[in-house]
Amino acid sequence: MRDALPRRRSYSVRPPRKEAEKTIQEALRLVEPTSNRQWHLEVGIAAARVEAASGKHAAAATRLRKIRDDAKGFLAVEFDADMALSEVEIASGQVAQGRSRLEALERQARSKGFLLVANQAASARRSRLAVSARRTTLRELIAAFPQPPRRACVTPADTTTQSIAVSGWRSRSPKR
Numbered sequence: 001m002r003d004a005l006p007r008r009r010s011y012s013v014r015p016p017r018k019e020a021e022k023t024i025q026e027a028l029r030l031v032e033p034t035s036n037r038q039w040h041l042e043v044g045i046a047a048a049r050v051e052a053a054s055g056k057h058a059a060a061a062t063r064l065r066k067i068r069d070d071a072k073g074f075l076a077v078e079f080d081a082d083m084a085l086s087e088v089e090i091a092s093g094q095v096a097q098g099r100s101r102l103e104a105l106e107r108q109a110r111s112k113g114f115l116l117v118a119n120q121a122a123s124a125r126r127s128r129l130a131v132s133a134r135r136t137t138l139r140e141l142i143a144a145f146p147q148p149p150r151r152a153c154v155t156p157a158d159t160t161t162q163s164i165a166v167s168g169w170r171s172r173s174p175k176r
Contacts, residue, residue, distance in 0.1 A: 041081070064084050079117045083121060086098040
C-alpha cells in the first residue's frame with residue numbers, strides 16, 4: 001500500500017495544477033481506507049499545498065490548522081504542517097503572521113533537536129524577509145546614509161546656457 005502513495009518530487013518547473021489536483025485526489029482515495037494516521041496527515045498537508053497553489057488560501061489554511069491540531073504526537077508532521085501553514089499565510093498576504101510562525105517553528109524545532117527543520121524555517125524566513133524588504137531597500141539606504149550637502153556652481157562664462165556643476169561626492173582611491 002505504501003508504494004501506491006505518491007512521493008514528493010522535485011520539479012524545476014511546477015507540474016500542471018490539474019495533474020496535481022488529480023494526483024492528490026487519488027492519494028486521498030488511496031489513504032482513506034487505511035488506519036495509518038501519519039499517512040492521512042501527510043497526504044492532507046500535500047492536499048493543502050495544492051489548494052494553496054491553486055489560489056484557495058483560506059481552505060488550505062483551515063485544513064493545515066486542523067492537521068496541525070490532529071498531529072499531536074507526530075512532531076515531524078506537526079512541524080511540516082507549521083511550515084506549510086506559514087507558506088500559505090505569507091502567500092495570502094499575512095506576512096507578519098507567517099514570519100512569526102516561522103520564528104516560533106525555528107525555535108521549537110531547534111529545542112527538540114530537529115536541526116534540519118529549524119534551518120529550513122530560518123532559510124524560509126530570511127528569503128521571505130528579503131522579498132518583502134526589497135520594496136523598502138532604497139528608502140532605508142537613503143535614510144541610513146545621508147548625503148553631504150550639495151553646492152551648485154554657476155559659471156557666468158557661458159551666457160547663453162548656464163552650466164551647473166554639482167559637487168559634494170568625492171571618489172576615494174585606495175591608499176598604497
